[in-house]
Amino acid sequence: MKTLEPTYGGHNRPEREPRISNSALGMVAFIGTELMFFAALISAFLIISSAAEAWPPEGQPRLPIYVTALNSLVLFASGWMMFKAYHSFKATSFSEETSKLVRITMWLGIVFVAVQGIEWIRLLSYGLTMTSSQYGAFFYLIIGTHAVHAIGAVIGLRRLSLKLEKGTLRLETFQAVQLFWFFVVGVWPILYVLVYLS
């Protein structure tokens, strides 16, 4: 078992090094609750769509599969950039390369959210709304929930970028934001296959 040097003033009590930082563990717990939330939405979606006579229902606009597939690649690229940024931070700390990689991750995330927003505006103009059908309601609920998470993660990335520039970023904070971004990237393919390709 690893131990740190005694840090209690005057006492020789060894302090155990945590196996996982508090920031990362807190984020893992939060992601766990979010996963359950998405699982519940997916559960409701699968049961309702399976019970429907036709899915997608007749008369409802079809979802933009190809544009969203391309947009998914943007999101995956941002996940890869995040991975590289973390390893760069571990190796070189506050280097220009780390800052650049974090900024690229953030901008790819912004592009993903923006393209989703543009597609939503088009779908609304075609008549797919929350109240037009269960199809529309589930689409906006599930994909909208993911979009809210993506926006939250982009805000987290912006804070990360600012802390990097100031030189006040801790590795634990980086780990927590990285975990959340990986969650946003990782849950997307499941939602895409279920909602767009069903």
Added chain:
Amino acid sequence: MKKVLGLSVIPAISSESFACSVCSVTNEAARYAYYATTALLTLLPLLMIGGVVYYIARKDR
């Protein structure tokens, strides 16, 4: 006593019932989805907690 006996027979002769009062299980596909997502929602928290415990235990070795 006869009433109790009579009531106890009801579960045996009634058809299969589903606990979810709001889920309209109307066909086989929906029934399969119902079972599959019930399993998912049951196992997912156990898998997540188990995963974290396994990760910490592995790092502790």
